[in-house]
Amino acid sequence: MDTHALLSWFDANERDLPWRRPGTSAWGVLLSEVMSQQTPVTRVAPVWEEWMRRWPTPADFAQASRAEVLRAWGKLGYPRRALRLWECAGVMDEVPADVDELLSLPGIGDYTARAVACFHFGQNVPVVDTNVRRVYARAEDGNFLAPPPSKRELAAVAALLPERNGPRFSAALMELGALVCTAKNPDCKRCPLRATCAWQLAGCPEPSAAEQTRAKKRVQKFAGTDRQVRGKILDVLRAADHPVPQSAIDVVWPDAAQRSRALASLLDDGLAEQNSAGLFHLPN
Secondary structure, three states, X not given: OOHHHHHHHHHHHOOOOHHHOOOOOHHHHHHHHHHOOOOOHHXXXXXXXXXXXXXXXXXXXXXXXXHHHHHHHOOXXXXXXXXXXXXXXXXXXXXXXXXXXXXXXXXXXXXXXHHHHHHOOOOOOOOOOHHXXXXXXXXXXXXXXOOOOOOHHHHHHHOOOOOOOHHHHXXXXXXXXXXXXXXXXXXXXXXXXXXXXXXXXXXXXXXXXXXXXXXXXXXXOOOOOHHXXXXXXXHHHHHOOOOEOHHHHHOOOOOHHHHHXXXXXXXXXXXXXXXXXXXXXXXX
């Protein structure tokens, strides 16, 4: 992979994301990584800035109630991430720099641990998300569609890291996948790796029918799913300043069985509670 071309492109095209600015704390980077999972950064940025004003340190965040956290999380999606982050803040004085220490924290997975270690602490470790996986598949393997995640990909991406500017290279690789080497309709004319891209050199072959089928199965639907119903129920609970009756929840979705299943899963996940009077509310 042409490291110089990629870094030069990144120098000219890096987005001005608030958590990339000088002075951002390790907590700020951790927060941005958790919020940005499966959520566009354009939606994340204003919420991140509000959270950093409100809870600038893990200790500040740990003092918040779960209800405050869930209301502040708003429409970012996957609200369990917010509560796991709250649990994480409650067990640390400061964000550790070591990948293994980060992995020992509640709700911190391999990607997030490596991203914080790389992008804040400057450790030259591979950071692999869907964008990096896709760029690697095309530029190195010549495949339009990336294969499912595997442990081997960490070693493969690690082999690409330059000794100097490794963390910036990782950020550039991720940015390329987000802006140019996109899942659909990649803008190959703008790509700094076009001259050496294995997919381009192979003549841009179309993915096989089997690969397309596997990719479609990996795409997560939202409309009509239990996740959508959960979100609608949480919207009711977030908007209410007091516990609400079952009737306030029943109006959000016509399918009673799916609605009941979604509500039960919220209760099981600790995202909602039912009091002794049978009313529902956000956890305290």
